[in-house]
Amino acid sequence: MTTTEPTGTADTADAGPGAERPREIAVRALRASGAALRQLVGGLGTALMALGVLVLAAVAAVTTPAGVGLLLASVVVRTLHALAERERRRLARWGPEIVAPNPPPTLRAALTDPTTRRELRWALRHGSLGFLLGLLGVWLPLAAFRDTLFPLVWPFAPADTSSTSFGFGAARTWPEALSVSLVGVGWIAVILGLTPGMARLQARAGRMLLGAGPDADLSLRVAELTATRAAALDAHATELRRIERSLHDGTQNRMVTVTVLLGAARRMAARDPERADELLERAQSAAEQALAELRAVSRSILPPVLSDRGLAGALSGLAAECAVPCRTDVEAPERCPASVEATAYFVVAEALTNIAKHSGASAAAVTVRARGGRLHLRIEDDGRGGADEAGGSGLTGMRRRVAAHDGTLRVTSPAGGPTVLDVDLPCGT
Template sequence: MNSRDWIRDGLRAVLGGLLAIPLAALNLPLFALAVAALALSLVPVLGMLLFPLVTLLIRARADLARKIAGHSGVPIARPYRPAPERAVPGGWRYYKWIMTDPATWRDLAWLVPGAAAGIVLGALTLAVPAYGLEGVLLVPLWIWLGTGWYGYGAIWPFETVGDAFLSLPQGALILAVGVAVAPHLRRFDARSARLLLGPTRNAELRLRVSQLTVTRADTVDAQAAELRRIERDLHDGAQVRLVSLGMTIGLAEEMVEADPAGARKLLAEARETSTAALADLRHLVRGIHPPVLAERGLDGAVRALAMALPIPTAVQTALPGRLDTPVESAAYFAVAEALANTTRHSFARNAAVELRHTGSALVMRVCDDGLGGADPAGGTGLRGIERRLAAFDGTMSLSSPPGGPTIVTMELPCASSSPKIMPSSGTA
């Protein structure tokens, strides 16, 4: 991390501490409101209306805390159970869903300790940089107010210009320490919130099952679409040529005695048709599983892919000898789609691909120096990569600020097929 990133993250954390104090203070009236709503739950109709409404407010506050924690580098998943079908606010099913969800009570239990932690850590995040900043500003204040002015800072005593100048290096050091420590304080606050706001083990399993259900459906749809593509390509390509080939050979058989020259001409056409049909089949097979991937593995296949691009593309790899065939295929097509997006939309002059195996996952990074501004919601390419990786429990993250660079990071969980890692690098 360079100095600019360090200062940016520190100042962002200081601002986060400033925001954390009023947000944490908001927990206390929400807790009081929840206790009052629980007391009023003894009134049948009023309780079924009021407590779910207060719970929704608490969940909104908890979701905001989860979002802030995610920006601090501590992601917290939403643990709530999905609402049952035909459950409407004010109804018994809706009320039962709120009351029986363990996350409702975990949110409620978080409000008071979350308020205490947020206020204390937020104040500490602000206090140290503010104290250092005051020491740094004493010299400008002295110069601005004139040498006849004497005073005291909050804790910085000074009565002479020498005292004021002594505060400058001390204040700068304390300010730097405060800015450096601020992100760690924010992450500590986020981790403490995750103890109650994060999903329990059962909730994680439930979310996992739900995610697998979605990815399985996406995989089935993708496989069905691929089968339809193969069927269409066979029907419109190779099948038509093979039917034509059979007809041509049949005509040649009929003409071989009466018109040998015409028969030879038809056989020449048949040979050309068979060559075209073979090319169609090779193209079809290449779309299913590229021969270069089977022959050279993922490293060689990606290098061959990079060499065919219209822009210089550097490739760096640190991979086992070979990975499982399904993993290699998914990784190859994911990298191919990312590079296709680079050449079509980024207007980049250079690109780079990095492949490495961490022992438990294959990590792929595709970078370019183009215009940036890539958005998964803006097209099907990045969404297709996500669906392809999700079938293997993989993930994709995107960094593409306006003006670039664009960095697509993809991970595929996979075990190493060989303990020997052979790093290599080069420019394709």
Template sequence: MSGVRQRAGTAVRATGRLLLGLLLVPVCVLGLVLFALTFLSSATFIGLIILPYAVRLNRGIAGLGRRLAAGWQGRPVPAAYVPIKGGVLARARAVLGDPMTWRDIGWIASHIVTGILLAGLGLGVWGTLGFDLSLPLWWSAPLPEHAVYLAGFALDSWPRVLLTIPAHFAAVAVAGSFVLPWLATAQAALIRAILATPERILLAERVAVLTETRTAALDAHGAELRRIERDLHDGAQARLVSIAMRLGVAERLLPADPARAAQLIAEARLSTEETMTELRDIIRGMYPPILGDRGLPGAVAALAARCPVPVTATVAGVDRLPAAVEAAAYFVIAEALTNVARHSAAAGAAVHVHGDPATLTLRVSDDGRGGADEASGTGLAGIRRRVAALDGRTDLSSPPGGPTTLTVELPCG
């Protein structure tokens, strides 16, 4: 019985997808007509100005088609467009030279036909079922010819009505439970075949992104090495040289002036303690020791406790992770909370960390004034570079007036 209900539910959902496809048909007609008019007028300056907007409209229509297919198949339909930017001629060349523009147009034109056809077939199944249910009324009505035919059988008596209609209804219902999902699958497959960016293009773009993030990671690594070298040279090394000089002088003064030698040794001891503190700070900048001692949950709790703004921290599903992932997560949260304290004017913030076998998700939010901008020097660009180096994803939502939410996903499989 549960299988019957499940198949019936699938048929109903498939009908909904087909009806959504039918509702897209008038929108496709509008998009196709506007593109045709602007394309034909692109020889004029006004046409060149309007053309990118018509293409943007078609991209939106194609996006609705992709969502329709993704909702039925359960996986997204990838799309990679050439950015529309530059002057009038550059924008026109970008949209006309983008293969996805013509894929969108091809699908829009084809969907005007297939959307009507597939939805018509789907509605035909339901129409047949409705006709079966209404047949007893037709048969019993005072019609001129008191006979109704169904599947070649004349319904001229109640026994035939009671035998033929249920059998025909059941046959149509069983067939429809298979036909309707097949029609929705065919619609989704057609959308994917036309609107999905070819795999070779996605692969080329992926290689370009990885090359860019690798270059950024190498640059960041080089900058970090230079910072460590500078800190060691200008700080710890200078202090060690000073300590060695004090101890050398104290060694020479010890027979003649023990008091002065003891003073220099005391100064060297204090300088040694300061050097050890500085070295710990440098090491903490490379890999925070708290990660090794308490793991990411303990490190997040420590960061939340040190933040001047009240922070609520929750960590779920996180055990020991690769060192690079833990360090990146630590520095992302540390930088984000630093931005909250310095720039947000927030009364409170929240840190949520969730892990699964494949992905570590970080979410830092605050109730401040919003309007965060990567170009304003708030460290967001550094966060994005650090995350991209691990092939992660960064998403920032910060409308003016707040709230601000930074979401980071780091692969950890």
């Protein structure tokens, strides 16, 4: 593992990596639990809708003999498909995208389609277990807040007010009131320790049942690979245009200048040696600039630092050059293919550039893990958030680079921050 402390922060460097680790773990746990709570609350909304769809489906089934249920069936199916699509989009904000199956062309086909049955099974699971987990996601923070601060409000509460959020017992002395705050601390521990798992459990039904099932047509995968291939070709063409533009507008002009200056110096060498020497100096300067531009272009194709120092060393160099103090934490025991490392390098470089230009952040962190044939990157900052892929922030280019390797990029950037980029790349050799 390679760890680079933030640049420009002498206090952190003096504290050493051992002092930074507990703080890093605490911050990561707080962020994970906060994201999990938001995910649970969002799941509560779709769980309530799933319950409504189930009630509507039950009414349609009961009233079918009277003929009313047949009219409701189309409403149930359309509502179920719309809700399932909404859940896919919600889950895609918190993890890998879920590929939706092809919708049935007619109502009769939808009633017998395996996709509809899988979505009904999801509605049953999400409307029951997902609903309960969502309620816990709402209740736990309220209980923690109420019990932790109970000693502050206890002197002003009525005598028969229950002490804890469980709704039983009444504190009559200060020790009893203070002991309630320990229950609140316990709720905080539950939130930090269990809510990420609760969020994963709530999302499991959607990820298992709302994607294309094992009996789905392989055309879905073909379409996905076709889109990935198109993204790779677009990224390749964009890169070629960038290189051609750099060579044409920069290096080629420098070389033309060198040629013109050398020709003029040769013509002046006999009649005005001093003027010829000045032209030769200008030609040498132009040649050096052209060489520097050629080196910059070659490094943009495949940075030599990746071959010399590996991904960990290359990312440490990027962090050291970043205008915002940046820490890197890389665990990659084995080398990945060169194209994968180059993609990871350019994604981190673009992300750090965006952080320095647009985020207003005071600190950034890059975490890399290579496990199970996958390379996971996380770039996060404590800036203002609100990153918009349509706003020309470079996220589209990063997504294309990642998609070219059949990887995924997920951006979480609520207003007020923090901004987190999660990238997952296959790195099996």
